[in-house]
Amino acid sequence: MAKITLGRYVPYDSFIHRMDPRNKIFCLIALMVAVFISYSTWELTFIVGGLLALFVIVLLIVSHISFKQLFGSLKPLWFMIIILLVINCLIPPRGESPIAFSIGSFNVYWNSIFQSLKIILRLVLMISLSMILTATTKPLDLTYALEWYLTPLKIIKFPAHEVAMTISIALRFIPTILTEVERIMKAQSSRGVDFKHGKISTKMKAIISLIIPLFISAFQRSEELADAMEARGYDPKQKRTRYHKLSFHILDIFAFLLCSGLLGATIIMSHYDFTFFTPSFLPWFVVSTLFIVIYCLLVGIIESRVVS
Amino acid sequence: MNLIEVKNLSYSYDGKINVLDDVSFVVEAGKYISIIGHNGSGKSTIAKLLTCLLEPKSGSIVAFGLKANRKNAREIRSHTGIVFQNPDNQFIGSTVRDDIAFGLENRQVKHEDMEGIIQEFASKVNMSEYLDKEPENLSGGQKQRVAIAGILAMKPDVVIFDEATSMLDPKGRNEIHETIKFMRKENPNLTLISITHDLEEAFASDHIIVLNKGKVSFEGSPKEVLQHRKELEEIGLDLPFKEKLVSLLNEKGFSLSSDESLERIVGKICQ
Numbered sequence: 402m403a404k405i406t407l408g409r410y411v412p413y414d415s416f417i418h419r420m421d422p423r424n425k426i427f428c429l430i431a432l433m434v435a436v437f438i439s440y441s442t443w444e445l446t447f448i449v450g451g452l453l454a455l456f457v458i459v460l461l462i463v464s465h466i467s468f469k470q471l472f473g474s475l476k477p478l479w480f481m482i483i484i485l486l487v488i489n490c491l492i493p494p495r496g497e498s499p500i501a502f503s504i505g506s507f508n509v510y511w512n513s514i515f516q517s518l519k520i521i522l523r524l525v526l527m528i529s530l531s532m533i534l535t536a537t538t539k540p541l542d543l544t545y546a547l548e549w550y551l552t553p554l555k556i557i558k559f560p561a562h563e564v565a566m567t568i569s570i571a572l573r574f575i576p577t578i579l580t581e582v583e584r585i586m587k588a589q590s591s592r593g594v595d596f597k598h599g600k601i602s603t604k605m606k607a608i609i610s611l612i613i614p615l616f617i618s619a620f621q622r623s624e625e626l627a628d629a630m631e632a633r634g635y636d637p638k639q640k641r642t643r644y645h646k647l648s649f650h651i652l653d654i655f656a657f658l659l660c661s662g663l664l665g666a667t668i669i670m671s672h673y674d675f676t677f678f679t680p681s682f683l684p685w686f687v688v689s690t691l692f693i694v695i696y697c698l699l700v701g702i703i704e705s706r707v708v709s
Numbered sequence: 710m711n712l713i714e715v716k717n718l719s720y721s722y723d724g725k726i727n728v729l730d731d732v733s734f735v736v737e738a739g740k741y742i743s744i745i746g747h748n749g750s751g752k753s754t755i756a757k758l759l760t761c762l763l764e765p766k767s768g769s770i771v772a773f774g775l776k777a778n779r780k781n782a783r784e785i786r787s788h789t790g791i792v793f794q795n796p797d798n799q800f801i802g803s804t805v806r807d808d809i810a811f812g813l814e815n816r817q818v819k820h821e822d823m824e825g826i827i828q829e830f831a832s833k834v835n836m837s838e839y840l841d842k843e844p845e846n847l848s849g850g851q852k853q854r855v856a857i858a859g860i861l862a863m864k865p866d867v868v869i870f871d872e873a874t875s876m877l878d879p880k881g882r883n884e885i886h887e888t889i890k891f892m893r894k895e896n897p898n899l900t901l902i903s904i905t906h907d908l909e910e911a912f913a914s915d916h917i918i919v920l921n922k923g924k925v926s927f928e929g930s931p932k933e934v935l936q937h938r939k940e941l942e943e944i945g946l947d948l949p950f951k952e953k954l955v956s957l958l959n960e961k962g963f964s965l966s967s968d969e970s971l972e973r974i975v976g977k978i979c980q
Contacts, residue, residue, distance in 0.1 A: 539803075573801070580845070625798035630801060632762060634815035639815070
């Protein structure tokens with residue numbers, strides 16, 4: 402079975418590994434938004450983009466992600482990047498733009514080249530950022546963080562705990578089910594099913610012979626698992642204590658301030674550019690900041706009530 | 710003292726065929742009891758009924774002074790732990806640590822106490838070095854030992870083994886047998902109910918209940934059960950190797966007893 406390299410958790414003891422997963426998710430989103438903010442001039446776009454790229458590279462080094470692994474996960478994207486480049490160059494840009502070069506009577510403009518470079522930069526940064534998150538955080542911790550973010554939705558009867566429990570069980574069973582797939586494939590191959598050759602229709606038939614036993618065993622598993630959980634006293638409606646406690650450290654505060662500062666700086670830069678955001682943006686900015694603060698307070702209140 | 714009393718218990722999944730038919734037995738505190746039977750004898754159904762995963766249709770189970778039903782399920786489960794057959798399908802946490810913690814979280818054990826309890830019970834089943842391992846990196850026997858640790862950590866009065874060794878290799882099986890021995894030695898008050906079709910395993914217990922087609926065929930101490938050699942073979946249960954050897958040799962004119970060790974028997978034959 403091919404190993405899933407993209408975003409696989411790599412155990413290491415770095416500052417980013419030790420960060421609170423809730424904070425990590427927040428910082429990731431903040432940085433992603435910062436990456437996606439536009440500026441009026443290309444100079445500014447690429448200076449800020451370059452700085453952010455530098456920052457991401459530092460993060461990659463700190464979290465000990467090998468660049469080889471990163472390029473490996475970018476591989477499927479090369480094709481998309483080339484297509485993006487070609488299409489962007491074929492479409493003439495809106496407004497005035499100097500001509501970069503001409504092929505026969507067809508002109509390629511600088512704006513189109515910059516535009517596609519910008520998109521590529523954003524894509525690569527976004528993938529690197531999400532990779533930093535998943536490579537430095539255990540899937541289970543991510544689930545706990547997700548649960549924390551979903552807690553306020555309990556007010557509208559959203560089953561936050563159940564969803565988190567389901568995700569964590571799904572994560573736990575991925576390797577088990579993969580082994581099962583391998584075993585069923587071997588068993589069916591030994592009975593003459595060919596998964597690799599033949600027409601699409603015969604391949605589909607072969608896949609059915611894999612999927613049906615897989616589903617049957619998955620249902621059996623879930624039934625037995627439910628019994629085991631119930632026998633060990635699990636009741637989703639009942640209060641549970643927690644073995645894993647997420648905790649916010651001083652370094653987390655630093656990271657939180659740094660990332661929100663970066664986001665704020667890019668927003669302000671772009672705001673005084675008057676391109677992406679209209680002047681009426683400022684009140685919205687204040688309102689959304691207030692919203693985030695209220696949200697965090699609400700989470701804090703509910704969390705303390707659930708625990709106590 | 711009778712911890713569990715089963716009286717005239719019958720159960721049917723489809724309303725037509727009785728998987729259990731008028732079964733009665735008692736489980737005394739501190740005893741190690743085996744329920745043996747061939748496939749389809751209803752022995753796994755008993756395990757589910759005893760842990761309130763199923764509700765008796767007719768007859769009654771009284772455990773710890775409580776009638777087994779939905780209402781008392783939580784109370785009864787707080788006294789009972791069960792180890793299931795498939796090692797993979799009862800591993801709930803993503804690591805050994807988390808799996809032992811799962812039951813403690815349900816039991817609302819304080820966060821501060823959990824780490825110590827996990828360490829203590831992992832060392833009891835010799836899994837201390839594997840605390841951060843994921844289930845896919847553990848053998849079947851190790852996973853079953855984690856399940857036992859998870860259950861012991863909840864401090865039950867009764868532990869039920871529902872064919873806990875049937876999916877294991879001989880090495881894993883031995884590991885579980887050793888763990889059971891250790892559990893008995895460490896806590897003589899712990900009651901064990903082992904549901905199995907392996908007579909060899911059953912002969913290590915104090916009392917054996919033989920089930921056939923949903924009915925109790927006979928019960929008694931291992932020695933008493935051995936008197937029913939013919940019936941056991943008819944049911945399809947294989948006698949332990951030593952018993953079989955001794956009985957066949959006795960037919961040939963030897964006078965051996967199965968209480969002796971295999972070495973002494975060999976010595977006697979060679980005389």
